[in-house]
Amino acid sequence: MSAEAAGKILEMLRAKEMHLSGGTMSKTLGMSRSAIWKHIKSLRREGYQIEAKPARGYRLVAVPQHLTHWEIQKGLGTEQFGKSLYVFPQVDSTNVVAFRLALNGAQEGAVVVAESQTKGKGRLGRRWESPVGTNIYLSIILRPQIPPNKAPLITLMVAVACVHAIEEVAGLVPAIKWPNDLLLGERKLGGILTEADMEMDRINHVVVGIGINCNMTHTSFPLSIRDTATSLQEVLGREVSRITLIQAILRHLEQWYKKLLQGRIDEIKRRWGELSLIRGKKVTIAFMGTMVKGTALDIDDDGALLLQEGEGTVKRIVAGDVHVKGVITDVIRH
Numbered sequence: 001m002s003a004e005a006a007g008k009i010l011e012m013l014r015a016k017e018m019h020l021s022g023g024t025m026s027k028t029l030g031m032s033r034s035a036i037w038k039h040i041k042s043l044r045r046e047g048y049q050i051e052a053k054p055a056r057g058y059r060l061v062a063v064p065q066h067l068t069h070w071e072i073q074k075g076l077g078t079e080q081f082g083k084s085l086y087v088f089p090q091v092d093s094t095n096v097v098a099f100r101l102a103l104n105g106a107q108e109g110a111v112v113v114a115e116s117q118t119k120g121k122g123r124l125g126r127r128w129e130s131p132v133g134t135n136i137y138l139s140i141i142l143r144p145q146i147p148p149n150k151a152p153l154i155t156l157m158v159a160v161a162c163v164h165a166i167e168e169v170a171g172l173v174p175a176i177k178w179p180n181d182l183l184l185g186e187r188k189l190g191g192i193l194t195e196a197d198m199e200m201d202r203i204n205h206v207v208v209g210i211g212i213n214c215n216m217t218h219t220s221f222p223l224s225i226r227d228t229a230t231s232l233q234e235v236l237g238r239e240v241s242r243i244t245l246i247q248a249i250l251r252h253l254e255q256w257y258k259k260l261l262q263g264r265i266d267e268i269k270r271r272w273g274e275l276s277l278i279r280g281k282k283v284t285i286a287f288m289g290t291m292v293k294g295t296a297l298d299i300d301d302d303g304a305l306l307l308q309e310g311e312g313t314v315k316r317i318v319a320g321d322v323h324v325k326g327v328i329t330d331v332i333r334h
């Protein structure tokens, strides 16, 4: 069945609080009454409650609580991001699904969203808790025409975009902990996992995975991360619409991605600096068994972290776990 046709039926039903006759719909949409009925049945299967009354027609009674592509695309307001959208009840990892789609030629801006993940991936081989129906698990395919050495900027740009989206929807401004953590009150609210298919001199595609703890309650976090993770719900004391937040993320992401492609890296660096938890602070960075200590100065034009060791040299750090005194998010999340 065509999702587009079902979407049009849904729009007509939304626009009318009263019953809408099958005849009117079939005339307006140019399809048979039995086709309309088939689409109604498939919308019902998606969780839309649609009343059907003889001689009066159809009426939309309730929309589903879970994510559907119709709800996400309604009023999305992007040019390209999310126009191609795959919504699943469960996947192993949205990044894995998106990577496969990208290898099969999916377009830039295609988005994969899931209600839950059985093998949600965090950075450095860690697991990402992905229980059903409460959080955002989203991956987007990008095909940036930028040199591979600039790829780390993508994660930073996405972090900035996510902060703007969260501020718009929840009125909270998370801090960014280089390279990919979003923190509220020094607890982990979300993370970004960027995976790329690259050659020496070009990026074929990038999959950016975004996980945001939206409506998890304190006690529903596993004990191992209960004291180091948080959710918007926990901080606000109320639920946040995942649909509204997904839409805001896609909108802000599209705007910040354009800046990246236009080479407006100073704007990204400036905003990142304002939101950064670690800029100007003494940090320890752990990577593959080694530790480096120093003061986090800034990021450079390629997205590497500039770390001043004592009074002396400035080192470029391209990967690692940053530990700031008092902030222990990554030590626990194994």
Ligand code: BTN
Pocket (backbone or CB within 6 Å): 092, 093, 094, 095, 096, 117, 119, 120, 121, 122, 123, 124, 126, 128, 136, 137, 138, 139, 180, 181, 190, 191, 192, 193, 208, 209, 210, 211, 212
């Ligand atoms: C981290 O902080 O370690 C990164 C976490 C990224 C989690 C998201 S959830 C959506 C996407 N799919 C995954 O398997 N991981 C990312």
